[in-house]
Amino acid sequence: MTLRLLALLWVFIAGSWAPGPLVTPASAAKTAPVALDCGAMPCAKIMPAASQFRPVAGARHWEGLDEDGDVVGWVALSTDFVDLKAYSGKPLVTLVGLDPDGIITGAHVVHHSEPILLVGIPEKALTDFVDAYAGKRALQRIVVGRADKPDVESVDGISGATVTALVQNITVLDTARSLGTSLGVFTASAVTPGHFVEDPEPWTFQQMLERGALGHLVVTHADLGMDEAADPYVDLYFGIADPSHVGRSLLGEHSYKHYKGQLAENEHLFVVFNRGSGSFKGSAFVRGGIFDRVRIQQGLREITFRDTDYWNMPDIAAEDAPEMNEGALFVLRGGRFDPGSPYDLVFLGSRYDHRGAFTRDFREFTATHQLPATLYVVDRTTNGIPWRQAWRNRRIDAAIFAVYLLLVAGVFVARQYTFVNLKRLGRLHMASMIFAFLVVGVYMGAQPSVTQIFTAVGSAVHEWRWDLFLSEPLIFIAWLFIGIVSLTWGRGVFCHWVCPYGAMNELAFKVSQQLGFKRYELPSRIHLKLRYLRYVVLAVLVGVFLWDSILAERMAEVEPFKSTFLVPIWTRQWGFIAWWLLLLALSFTMYRPFCRYLCPMGGGIALLSSFRPFGPKRRAFCSPCEICTRGCEYKAFRQDGTIDPRECFSCMECEVTYNDEQTCPPLIGLAMLEDRTDLSPRDQRKISRLRIDVADA
Numbered sequence: 241m242t243l244r245l246l247a248l249l250w251v252f253i254a255g256s257w258a259p260g261p262l263v264t265p266a267s268a269a270k271t272a273p274v275a276l277d278c279g280a281m282p283c284a285k286i287m288p289a290a291s292q293f294r295p296v297a298g299a300r301h302w303e304g305l306d307e308d309g310d311v312v313g314w315v316a317l318s319t320d321f322v323d324l325k326a327y328s329g330k331p332l333v334t335l336v337g338l339d340p341d342g343i344i345t346g347a348h349v350v351h352h353s354e355p356i357l358l359v360g361i362p363e364k365a366l367t368d369f370v371d372a373y374a375g376k377r378a379l380q381r382i383v384v385g386r387a388d389k390p391d392v393e394s395v396d397g398i399s400g401a402t403v404t405a406l407v408q409n410i411t412v413l414d415t416a417r418s419l420g421t422s423l424g425v426f427t428a429s430a431v432t433p434g435h436f437v438e439d440p441e442p443w444t445f446q447q448m449l450e451r452g453a454l455g456h457l458v459v460t461h462a463d464l465g466m467d468e469a470a471d472p473y474v475d476l477y478f479g480i481a482d483p484s485h486v487g488r489s490l491l492g493e494h495s496y497k498h499y500k501g502q503l504a505e506n507e508h509l510f511v512v513f514n515r516g517s518g519s520f521k522g523s524a525f526v527r528g529g530i531f532d533r534v535r536i537q538q539g540l541r542e543i544t545f546r547d548t549d550y551w552n553m554p555d556i557a558a559e560d561a562p563e564m565n566e567g568a569l570f571v572l573r574g575g576r577f578d579p580g581s582p583y584d585l586v587f588l589g590s591r592y593d594h595r596g597a598f599t600r601d602f603r604e605f606t607a608t609h610q611l612p613a614t615l616y617v618v619d620r621t622t623n624g625i626p627w628r629q630a631w632r633n634r635r636i637d638a639a640i641f642a643v644y645l646l647l648v649a650g651v652f653v654a655r656q657y658t659f660v661n662l663k664r665l666g667r668l669h670m671a672s673m674i675f676a677f678l679v680v681g682v683y684m685g686a687q688p689s690v691t692q693i694f695t696a697v698g699s700a701v702h703e704w705r706w707d708l709f710l711s712e713p714l715i716f717i718a719w720l721f722i723g724i725v726s727l728t729w730g731r732g733v734f735c736h737w738v739c740p741y742g743a744m745n746e747l748a749f750k751v752s753q754q755l756g757f758k759r760y761e762l763p764s765r766i767h768l769k770l771r772y773l774r775y776v777v778l779a780v781l782v783g784v785f786l787w788d789s790i791l792a793e794r795m796a797e798v799e800p801f802k803s804t805f806l807v808p809i810w811t812r813q814w815g816f817i818a819w820w821l822l823l824l825a826l827s828f829t830m831y832r833p834f835c836r837y838l839c840p841m842g843g844g845i846a847l848l849s850s851f852r853p854f855g856p857k858r859r860a861f862c863s864p865c866e867i868c869t870r871g872c873e874y875k876a877f878r879q880d881g882t883i884d885p886r887e888c889f890s891c892m893e894c895e896v897t898y899n900d901e902q903t904c905p906p907l908i909g910l911a912m913l914e915d916r917t918d919l920s921p922r923d924q925r926k927i928s929r930l931r932i933d934v935a936d937a
């Protein structure tokens with residue numbers, strides 16, 4: 241059974257992971273299309289899983305449907321999402337497909353005006369280039385040429401058409417990401433609210449360096465395969481020139497005022513100066529084109545420099561600045577640059593070969609920079625901070641959820657009144673399960689998951705960021721509750737009483753029993769081994785997360801929570817639907833099989849329960865009595881009659897029995913002894929011992 245479940249898990253992952261087939265190249269259309277039309281465009285080629293396509297009212301994309309009418313993805317035209325022009329000064333109009341798991345199903349250039357591809361380089365070079373995106377994750381960082389970071393994937397450029405390849409790369413990725421963000425497949429990263437700090441005194445060049453106003457990137461001749469020279473190939477100083485004490489020092493009083501005055505809201509001045517002997521501008525750009533050697537990478541945003549937003553700046557104005565060989569002022573438009581977050585300046589260099597010529601072997605060099613707090617202050621009081629906004633938006637749900645959790649905790653605090661008879665306990669539990677499933681799960685979508693354990697592990701390894709946790713108010717409250725109750729009474733206060741998926745499983749089981757379905761239980765020896773599987777699943781998931789976080793997120797779909805509460809099940813891939821149905825079917829015949837054997841999150845919080853001080857009450861004379869042991873649905877009793885806190889789900893039925901003088905045999909025996917009038921000294925001693933045991937507990 242263990243092996244079968246593992247195999248199923250991996251088949252399911254592998255099945256969902258398979259990339260789509262490559263799309264067939266097609267020649268460019270004669271005229272630029274103005275609107276997406278799958279009747280006239282090869283949508284089926286870039287999304288083979290779809291057998292039909294239909295427009296979505298009011299949206300810029302079309303839906304792809306399989307033969308059963310289920311949505312398998314969406315297609316969009318790049319020009320509806322990205323304003324990016326290539327070498328010709330015109331966009332590469334590209335059809336891009338995306339599936340619900342954020343995978344690019346294919347891309348196809350439906351129109352371009354690139355002169356180099358219309359005469360010269362074969363059309364196939366471009367179609368081969370875009371074919372390579374089929375099956376890639378849209379959130380993966382992909383660069384043209386060799387990357388200098390391990391988590392960045394490289395694609396080969398188009399020999400002789402570097403600018404076209406660069407623009408095509410950004411066009412496909414930005415379209416897929418924008419489409420995914422508009423559909424909720426990805427979460428949009430907002431610009432950090434804040435403001436620039438002004439200093440009345442212009443900073444000297446030295447002060448700008450010391451205070452972190454400028455970033456610095458050096459690429460030597462040797463880095464590009466040339467003989468080493470006295471000067472580096474490029475020696476770049478770069479940064480934002482918006483604050484007046486920086487802008488005036490870099491550009492001079494007059495130029496700063498002139499260009500600053502032209503900025504619209506959310507636009508910024510960005511400078512690059514070079515002391516190296518090579519050039520960061522290159523010579524290949526044309527009017528309306530983009531600079532192919534430098535660009536900004538910020539998170540998933542690729543920000544290119546356009547010739548139309550460029551002014552030549554031969555030198556830095558500050559008197560103490562060294563002489564520069566070239567410089568540029570760019571305007572960053574479109575509100576895409578976030579001054580409150582780190583960014584990379586990327587220099588794309590081509591290698592020099594032994595015959596003394598640049599080859600088409602590209603390599604990226606990056607320098608990370610972030611504006612210091614003395615230049616840009618992140619506004620922590622503003623209403624725009626995403627997690628505060630999230631709390632404000634969900635304040636009513638958060639209040640209802642918090643009250644519900646306090647009531648559940650109250651049931652445990654007042655246990656001497658609540659856990660005294662099975663009828664009252666059953667009603668309380670049923671009410672809690674119905675609320676958990678319908679309100680917490682279906683309505684609020686507040687199902688915690690192992691992915692939050694990933695977030696905690698990631699934060700612990702890299703940087704602890706409370707805002708990551710706070711951005712999901714209900715999930716934050718749920719984990720606060722889980723932490724407190726698991727360390728106090730054990731994991732079951734959440735798992736048995738509050739978990740929406742657990743509640744759904746138990747309700748399904750109860751319905752099946754009412755309908756007379758046969759109950760199935762694993763043999764004890766298999767159960768005892770299989771209960772460790774959840775720890776294996778947890779360890780594998782966390783291990784994979786440390787290696788490849790996106791893969792781990794996909795593997796975390798072993799939890800069917802997303803299909804149950806977050807994404808309509810009918811929009812999911814067949815693999816997820818089959819997995820969800822299988823688990824539901826199992827829970828009709830077995831008592832909460834997913835919770836007992838597979839749930840990685842349950843495994844994580846079971847480990848926390850190891851330290852609980854207030855489990856179900858037990859007495860010394862409980863051990864030989866098997867009533868509770870046999871009645872425990874979760875098989876949490878060890879052979880010696882004690883309770884394994886990691887297996888106990890705090891259903892508290894054993895505590896009801898413990899309190900019940902009509903059911904607990906030793907209590908019945910004690911009452912019977914006490915009723916007798918002919919007590920021998922041995923009976924007297926027995927009564928005293930039993931009373932001590934009862935009083936001790």
Ligand code: SF4
Binds near residue numbers: 834835
């Ligand atoms: S084991 Fe997992 S699914 Fe089951 S109740 Fe606990 S958290 Fe929920």
Ligand code: SF4
Binds near residue numbers: 890
């Ligand atoms: S019956 Fe089992 S699961 Fe329920 S409280 Fe007792 S030991 Fe825990």
